[in-house]
Amino acid sequence: MIGNLLSIPTVRPWEAYRELSKKYGSIISLRALGRTMIVVDDHDIAVELLEKRSSIYSSRLQSTTIDLIGWGGWDIAMLPYGSWWRAHRRVLATHLHRDVVSQYNDCHQENAHELLRRALSTPEALVDHLRLSIGSTLMRAIYGLQINDEYLRLFAEAFSSLDLILNGSILDFLPFLALAPTWLPGTELLRRLAYYRPIVAAMRDVPWRDAKAAIRIGSAQESMTSLSVEKISHLQGEQAAQQDVIYRNALSIAYGAMTLTPEVQRKARVELDAVVGLTRLPTVADRENLPYIEAIIKETLRWHNPAPILIPHVNTAHDNYDGFFIPANSVVVVNAWSIMHDPQTYPDPEQFIPERFLKNGKIDPSVKDPQSVIFGYGRRICPGRHFADASLFIYIASILHTLDISPPLNETGQPIHIAYRGLQMHNQAPFGHCRSPHP
Numbered sequence: 013m014i015g016n017l018l019s020i021p022t023v024r025p026w027e028a029y030r031e032l033s034k035k036y037g038s039i040i041s042l043r044a045l046g047r048t049m050i051v052v053d054d055h056d057i058a059v060e061l062l063e064k065r066s067s068i069y070s071s072r073l074q075s076t077t078i079d080l081i082g083w084g085g086w087d088i089a090m091l092p093y094g095s096w097w098r099a100h101r102r103v104l105a106t107h108l109h110r111d112v113v114s115q116y117n118d119c120h121q122e123n124a125h126e127l128l129r130r131a132l133s134t135p136e137a138l139v140d141h142l143r144l145s146i147g148s149t150l151m152r153a154i155y156g157l158q159i160n161d162e163y164l165r166l167f168a169e170a171f172s173s174l175d176l177i178l179n180g181s182i183l184d185f186l187p188f189l190a191l192a193p194t195w196l197p198g199t200e201l202l203r204r205l206a207y208y209r210p211i212v213a214a215m216r217d218v219p220w221r222d223a224k225a226a227i228r229i230g231s232a233q234e235s236m237t238s239l240s241v242e243k244i245s246h247l248q249g250e251q252a253a254q255q256d257v258i259y260r261n262a263l264s265i266a267y268g269a270m271t272l273t274p275e276v277q278r279k280a281r282v283e284l285d286a287v288v289g290l291t292r293l294p295t296v297a298d299r300e301n302l303p304y305i306e307a308i309i310k311e312t313l314r315w316h317n318p319a320p321i322l323i324p325h326v327n328t329a330h331d332n333y334d335g336f337f338i339p340a341n342s343v344v345v346v347n348a349w350s351i352m353h354d355p356q357t358y359p360d361p362e363q364f365i366p367e368r369f370l371k372n373g374k375i376d377p378s379v380k381d382p383q384s385v386i387f388g389y390g391r392r393i394c395p396g397r398h399f400a401d402a403s404l405f406i407y408i409a410s411i412l413h414t415l416d417i418s419p420p421l422n423e424t425g426q427p428i429h430i431a432y433r434g435l436q437m438h439n440q441a442p443f444g445h446c447r448s449p450h451p
């Protein structure tokens with residue numbers, strides 16, 4: 013009954029899956045408690061299954077934990093494939109389409125500049141400043157609202173609850189336990205899920221409600237919400253109510269979190285000083301003349317990709333691949349971390365080397381672009397990828413153009429050596445000193 017359960021790793025699973033893949037092949041299956049998990053460690057196989065056969069590989073795992081914690085039934089990333097998911101996806105496709113995301117460039121820029129000011133005054137809180145600036149951009153673009161502590165707390169707490177889902181829960185194997193009263197000894201997990209439920213609901217409802225109130229009194233800035241509310245105003249009764257729910261759900265999930273690890277490079281500064289100069293800050297228009305910055309973005313996403321194991325897909329029909337039978341309802345996970353650290357494609361994969369993406373001073377198209385892997389595949393590919401890409405550019409370029417980031421100093425004023433320990437489950441970017449190299 014327990015099958016391969018003991019081989020299914022819970023700590024840094026991407027490394028353990030890679031060991032299994034090295035031993036057994038680029039596509040392997042594990043079976044536990046009646047469920048099959050397929051682990052894919054190869055970009056071409058991921059494309060073959062999740063893109064070319066996307067009509068059957070586009071669903072998601074349904075789980076008791078997800079339902080108990082309050083993410084089930086409305087969070088687009090977890091909805092099963094079907095018309096309800098499609099309705100949510102359409103909303104995001106409209107607002108996050110490649111051609112429309114450029115309208116948020118000013119917003120990215122303003123918040124990146126604010127970040128520089130904060131980083132100079134309190135460099136030790138760089139990671140908090142990054143969260144605040146990115147949160148501020150998303151809050152403004154999505155809801156037309158100013159970020160505040162309450163929204164930051166709601167989103168941070170709600171998203172931290174995802175750890176309980178990602179780390180797997182015994183409830184998914186023994187769902188009848190969910191019926192146990194929470195005062196019983198040993199039901200700590202149930203209590204934690206119950207704690208998060210109202211927070212997750214508030215994260216979804218409160219900014220949407222506040223944004224609609226601001227629109228009603230005419231004090232709202234244009235945002236994805238104001239455009240959505242305008243559309244809903246042309247609908248009637250049941251249809252209007254349903255669309256209101258879909259827009260509310262989809263937009264709250266669009267407030268995703270992004271991770272970036274600022275790596276300051278002297279060469280980046282040289283390029284930025286040459287192209288942008290010392291009298292202004294970089295803008296999106298400079299991007300095509302900054303191949304080194306482009307390479308840093310690719311290397312950052314490759315080296316420290318935010319989703320080392322992509323969100324699992326579930327196939328809705330039996331399938332065969334290369335002589336292997338893949339039963340319906342298998343959980344298909346792509347080990348993006350392993351693909352991004354394959355020494356054949358990226359020699360010295362643990363090293364941060366932007367130059368690997370460059371040839372004769374230009375981006376080398378023959379090197380696999382991390383963006384074709386880390387945002388996922390097929391019909392469930394990340395709808396926020398163009399938005400994320402634009403903000404990564406402006407943050408990375410602005411930081412590298414203006415700040416020197418160096419290790420913190422010890423009591424005797426010597427730099428503390430920071431060792432890279434590989435990708436962690438709960439990773440925190442190392443930070444130290446920020447100072448402006450330009451007066």
Ligand code: HEM
Nearest residue numbers: 088089266268318319323386387388389392393394396400
């Ligand atoms: C560097 C930043 C980001 C990375 C690396 C990333 C990565 C991913 C990945 C791997 C998936 C799963 C794809 C699949 O199932 O094949 C995903 C889904 C998703 N992402 Fe992102 N994402 C990022 C930023 C964003 C942003 C900024 C937004 C919104 C503005 C967003 C919204 C979503 C949504 C809604 C889904 C679920 C799509 C669905 O299930 O249909 N993401 N993302």
